[in-house]
Amino acid sequence: MNNRTFDQRVRLDSIQKLSFRFTSLGFVRNNEFFGPIADGYTLFGYQLNPRIAYQPAPNVVLEAGVFFKSDFGQERITQIAPTFTVKFRHRNWNYLFGTLEGSVSHNLIEPLYNFERLLQQRIENGLQINHQTDRTFFDGWISYLQNTRPGYTRQEQFWGGVSAEFSLLHTPGFRLSVPLQFTVFHAGGQNINSPLPVRTALNAAGSLSLTWQNAASGFLRSARLDTYVAGYSENAEKSYSGSAFYPNLTLHLKPLTVLVSYWRGNAYRAELGGDLYQSYTRRYNSTYEERNRQLLMLRFLKDISIANGLSVTVRLEPHYDVGNGKFEHSEGVYINFRH
Known part of the structure; x- marks a missing residue:
């Protein structure tokens, strides 16, 4: 799905040396899931x-702030975390340390990265290199999700990867491109008192993607076909592996965007991937496994610009769980402000 409206990039502004910046996101997402793989719940x-941003040079910026998250129904603020980023640009390449341009800004497909992490675990800290032009997109990062020390009972957790898309053909009406995505999750640590095994999980996905752009302003504005193949491999107490096929057809219509998807997974798993795509349950207090998993998905997306920097996104996402014979759905409204 196109999540650009949720991007939070660290701006380089050659005019102002010192500036105040502010972003906010209001959200309500309801998951009506009844199958054995994913729990149903509401995020609200x-x-x-x-x-505060300080720019000592045209190609360098330092940002420092505080991130607040409040979940309705809680008696106190859910999360308060400092944010700090140093960003340096050299020849259209960006180098970041600290709080990353992360989450959905990595442009990963949902089987590799769960959209709901934007709402629940948005902040990523670590190192990042990215680059974007009309023909290419590149993002490489490593984030430190959880630390540990000798004697601790918890493992340290790293998550990193590369997300890229390269154009093979780019004409006024057509574009043929190759998206490639690769992520690594590692949990372990030295001299810790954790009963959990050391784990390293690899996920990869690639596609041949064709985009058609309508030169006229008709009902159908553009169409894109993606043919993703995904893979999974893990080395823990024993080895695991899986694969998946994930074609998508995106139709940008005049009133809204329609996304038609099919998912066929075989023993697939991704540590930070969307719940619905897993072959291993994420339901509370369950050990269910579904080696072969099939989904038919139909998603309706609408981004509405209200004012400069303020937008509302509305999404309706029904799907049919083929293996369990269940019709499920989720819907969400997101109010995004960037200044």
Whole structure:
């Protein structure tokens, strides 16, 4: 799905040396899931991230702020976390340390990265290199999800990867491109008192993607076909592996965007991937496994620009769980502000 409206990039502004920046996200997402793989629940709340930016040179910026998250129904703020980023640009390449341009900004497909992490675990800290032009997109990062020390009972957790897309053909009406995505999750640590095994999980996905752009302003504005193949491999106490086929057809119509998807997974798993795509359950207090998993998905997406920097996104996402014979759905409304 196109999640650009949720991007939070660290701006380089050659005019102002010192500036105030602010982003917020109000959200409500309801998951009506009844099958054995994913729990149904509602996410309802908001995020705030005020920041001060200092730019000592045209190609360098430092941002410092505080991230607040509040989930409605809780008696206190759910999360308060400092944010700090150093960003340096050299020849259209960006180098970041600290709080990353992460989450959905990595442009990963949902089987590799769960959209709901934007609402629940948005902040990523670590190192990042990215680059974007009309023909190419590249993002490489490593984030430190959880630390540990000798004697601790918890493992340290790293997550990193590369997300890229390269154009093979780019004409006024057509574009043929190759998206490639690769992520690594590692949990372990030295001299810790954790009963959990050391784990390293690899996920990869690739596609041949064709985009058609309508030169006229008709009902059908553009169409894109993606043919993703995904793979999974893990080395823990024993080895695991899986694969999946994930074709998508995206139709940008005049009133809204329609996305038609099919998922066929075979023993697939991704640590940070969307719940519905897993072959191993994420339901509370369950050990269910579904080696062969099939989904038919139909998603309706609408981004509405209200004012400069303020937008509302509405999504309706029904799907049919073929293996369990269940019709399920989720819907969400997101109010996004960037200044």
